Amino acid sequence: MENRAKLPLYSHSITLDVDKCRGCTNCIKRCPTEAIRVRKGHATITEYRCIDCGECIRNCPYNAKKAVTDPLQAIQDFDYKIALPAPALYGQFDDARSIDQILSGLLQLGFDQVYEVALAAELVARATRAQVDASAVSRPVISSSCPAVLHLVQIRYPSLIPHVAPILAPMELAARLARQAAGGDKGSVGVFFISPCAAKMTDVRSPLGSPHSAVDGVIAIKDLYLPLRAAMGKCTVQKLSRAGSLGVAWARVDGESRAVGESNHISVDGIANVINVLEAVENGTLGGIAFIEAMACPGGCVGGPLVVENPFVAKTRICNRERGLPLQGSDTQAQSVPPEPAKLGWTTPLEARGDLMLSTDMGRALEMEAEMEALEASLPGLDCGSCGAPTCRALAEDIVKGQATVNACVFKLRENVRKLAAEMIQLEQINPPGLDRE
């Protein structure tokens, strides 16, 4: 943790390769929170709106959007290196490669220890179950496992904060347990999450629910895949796998719900679907549901922006692996009572990131809203994206906030040029008296 610079403000995990960015309309149109604008010929992300869902990474046709992650080399900064494989990693390889082989391959790559995030996931499921049963949290209880969904709640659905189960995500719990198990005699301990998910990097730098993360770095599955495959071919396979099917299932949507064991639940994948469901919860129509598992990525974590394998193939593989595993992990089997909330609970509350308002003064905000609507009415309403904003309404909002001008709209510009042309023609037709002969 000493090596990781703590950023004072919220930081998002997506970066742009400016040379590859064409300033096209693809990412701005597909961002679920309208967080991106094209300015000065390239995409820029409005930090307070970005939820780290990775849609822009998926949608960029020019490969200009990248997630901020650590290279495998980063583990060399530490004396004792611990790998936390996300269960999504197990879906990247077919069942000819056992989980033991995958984990042994990680040791071959230079890690000293492997702690399966799936093991921690099982503990998180039990704690969640306890919260649902105790009605400790407003119904429906929303899972805290997906960081992009939590950011979405903070920004767009802050009224649902009381619904989020205040429990650490499996990655964070795994990091703490792994450090504990490592003990104090190993020199500097480096804990690295092997990740399908871009948002986890933000989670490590600006954690939710606790002041600091026990994780030092995040390595993308896609950056590890080829070296790991080679290592798996070379290594001696050791018996390392301890997680049961309830933990491994978290890699695919509905797996967490299976582990929590609440039949009155819904599991939602894909950020647009999550948005529709959260709207419904806010409108009061899903109050009869006890638990909601909400995953930003299609298929769940196996569909994350940093994976290699096709998410639907990976999802089937995960289900197949589940069938070959005992229900509970060998660490947690002995425990028949849920783990203490103190160890798994949040120590800092989830805060609203209320930056969507036009002004902190409501009177001024009302004025700006009126201006915005008048402006919007004067725009063509094509939502073409040429101005760099995803919709005409978004451009109108940018204009009243002083972040854009109406001439950004190519249609308004043409309209003005036409007016100028008409004036020029008028002027052209006026002959000064000295030349005015028929």
Add this chain to the structure above:
Amino acid sequence: MKYHFPVPAEDLVQAGKASTEVKKILARLGVPPELIRRTAIVMYEGETNLAIHGGGGVVDVDISAERVELVLEDHGPGIADLELAMSDGYSTAPEWIREQGFGAGMGLSNMKRNADLFLVDSRVGEGTRIVATIKLG
């Protein structure tokens, strides 16, 4: 700021869209999240009632710095027994509506619970007008 939303008869999909719109407006105005939520519930329930029971209708939203006022109006059958209609669990929703998961009989009482002021004016054979106010700040 005034907004007008027509609600077509029996179109339950449209109902959600207008309340989503109003929520976004309130967020831009900096209204606290809990008040946004209460407004959404009143509006969504009200719109659903217009679609299911009122034969369609209109919602007029008036936002000032002090309050959000929702006026929901239809020219439908009207409410014969208001006290009965307001009680929890009583519903006159037709079968096809209940099959879609609506008609729990909680709509009017949910609206009243989430509004600071709630007035119902209904005449059988003429229609219903509801004025619901949520106080801000």
